[in-house]
Amino acid sequence: MSLLEAERIKLFTTRSPWWCGLLAIALPVGLTALIATQAGGPGSAEFDASATQLLTGLGRSVVMVMAALSITSEYRFGTIRATFQAVPNRTSALLAKTAVTAVPAALIGAVVGFGSWAVFRLIHPDPALALDSAADWRAVAGQPLVFAITAVLSLGVGILIRQTAGAVAVLLVYSLLVEGLVGLIPKIGDDIQHWMPFFAADRFIGVQADAPGLQELPLGPWGYLAYFAAIAVAVLAAGILSAGRRDA
Amino acid sequence: MIEAVGLTKSYGKTLAVDNLSFSVPTGRVTGFLGPNGAGKSTTMRMILGLDTPTGGSALIDGKRYRDLHQPLRTVGALLDAKWVHPNRSARAHLQWLARSNQLPAKRVDEVLEIVGLTAVANKRAGGFSLGMSQRLGIAAALLGDPQVLLFDEPVNGLDPEGILWIRKFMHRLAEEGRTVFVSSHLLSEMALTAQELVVIGRGKLISQSSTEDFVAQATENTVRVRGPQLAALRSALGQAGVSIRDEGESLVVSGMDCADIGELAARTQTVLHELSPQRGSLEEAFMQLTGDSVEYHTEIADGPTPATLVPAGK
Known part of the structure; x- marks a missing residue:
């Protein structure tokens, strides 16, 4: 318990988490509002709640940076050594940090999910946007889970790479480019893409669930969430294992 | 009490610390002396469980660091004053450290008071001068009121004040019965601060003794003799079996004090113009002892030959 509190003090006594948190909410919710103003009109497609979540990925990317920074900045400034000096059990120290990173990420995810939905509905009132099915609820209320798991995964990458520039570059390039481009590989591209972690996260949320390429998938929404979580836990475990072996 | 037994750390083929054994007694300031790159910081990091030794072990009161429960209560350490987030206030830095070892929150204000940082406690640590950073580091080391304290080069870069x-502070800590282990590459500083000395070079132990003994043994006491007719005196000194060295017009005698040389001069009826005791400098002595163990030798005297680089550690 005291380890969690120590990590909480660390997180909230520098400014960057506050700015990241603000940005992670303002960016997707603001742009969703902009989309909502242009939505509808003759000939436009039917909406459902998941359509309001198209830009939540922006918030997720900021949360990635925030989570990676929370550990790489400790390596940069040497506070990780002060941490391991105070808490020689590195696994406990890093698990406490994971919890303290994942919980704010979940909160941000909740605000982004419901915020995007609410702002869209406010600007473009449409009965189709009501949360009246399990899929609708998953799309909006599932964001906290996806954001928290994203934070865990990013923290794991941060622990492994230890340098801010490297960790952030790997995370953003991977999530924004690599996963999308893999699909371009002929024949096997689709099969590989179906097992990529952020692809899995998007399937849980159900963005563009009607798209023709996404009809026959190996897992259902909850299966994909479990798969995404398993990858995040594996990366974190690898990070903690390597932190335990390396010299601090 | 800190005890190192056969402590070894290698990075690839380079031995940074080589089978190092020493002990740091309770209630005294023990200096950890060696040239830059001798392995002092590596040794301290191994004592604190930050680096894993390749061989041997370091024990604090018989326990490995990582087996200590809430270690800040047993061992306080300042290895690098810059291990603070620059955007975090001094108070917040101490607060999270205190919380991690379940130390009372009021202890934070106490240690800030002890090191005299109360007035700037809410300022960001990134704006601190080196001296203030060192004080913050010392405040962090004192948080758990530990019996064992480690400081790595605490006076490096500080002004005389x-x-x-820091020197007075170390003495006070030792007088309170604590174990104080402080590293430095300056013998002159350690001669004033430490009562015991552990001297290393190239990762190997050179000596462990009291500072007094080390200084006495390390510095050669000589007498300078000058005069117009030293030949007779020289042969008399030669018979007495002391070593004599010529230095310009004068003789430098070691192994006999001024009084005895004066008597001898009177007996040989030699006129003397000077008879003065010379004390070797601590720096010279230190160089002599650790001379073979400095990591990077530079041969300034040899003109065009490039500096000889001995393969480095790390």
Whole structure:
């Protein structure tokens, strides 16, 4: 318990988490509002709640940076050594940090999910946007889970790479480019893409669930969430294992 | 009490610390002396469980660091004053450290008071001068009121006032019965601060003794003799079996004090113009002892030959 509190003090006594948190909410919710103003009109497609979540990925990317920074900045400034000096059990120290990173990420995810939905509905009132099915609820209320798991995964990458520039570059390039481009590989591209972690996260949320390429998938929404979580836990475990072996 | 037994750390083929054994007694300031790159910081990191030794072990009161429960209550350490987030206030830095070892929150204000940082406690640590950073580091080391304290080069880069403050502080800590282990590459500083000395070079132990003994043994006491007719005196000194060295017009005698040389001069009826005791400098002695163990030798005297680089550690 005291380890969690120590990590909480660390997180909230520098400014960057506050700015990241603000940005992670303002960016997707603001742009969703902009989309909502242009939505509808003759000939436009039917909406459902998941359509309001198209830009939540922006918030997720900021949360990635925030989570990676929370550990790489400790390596940069040497506070990780002060941490391991105070808490020689590195696994406990890093698990406490994971919890303290994942919980704010979940909160941000909740605000982004419901915020995007609410702002869209406010600007473009449409009965189709009501949360009246399990899929609708998953799309909006599932964001906290996806954001928290994203934070865990990013923290794991941060622990492994230890340098801010490297960790952030790997995370953003991977999530924004690599996963999308893999699909371009002929024949096997689709099969590989179906097992990529952020692809899995998007399937849980159900963005563009009607798209023709996404009809026959190996897992259902909850299966994909479990798969995404398993990858995040594996990366974190690898990070903690390597932190335990390396010299601090 | 800190005890190192056969402590070894290698990075690839380079031995940074080589089978190092020493002990740091309770209630005294023990200096950890060696040239830059001798392995002092590596040794301290191994004592604190930050680096894993390749061989051997370091024990604090018989326990490995990582087996200590809430270690800040047993061992306080300042290895690098810059291990603070620059955007975090001094108070917040101490607060999270205190919380991690379940130390009372009021202890934070106490240690800030002890090191005299109360007035700037809410300022960001990134704006601190080196001296203030060192004080913050010392405050962090004192948080758990530990019996064992480690400081790595605490006076490096400090102004004379800061150096004096730290020196007095170390003495006070030792007088309170604590174990104080402080590293430095300056023998002159350690001669004033430490009562015991552990001297290393190239990762190997050179000596462990009291500072007094080390200084006495390390510095050669000589007498300079000058006069117009030294030949007779020289042969008399030669018969007495002391070593004599010519230095310009004068003789430098070691192994006999001024009084005895004066008597001898009177007996040989030699006129003397000077008879003065010379004390070797601590720096010279230190160079002599650790001379073979400095990591990077530079041969300034040899003109065009490039500096010889001995393969480095790390």
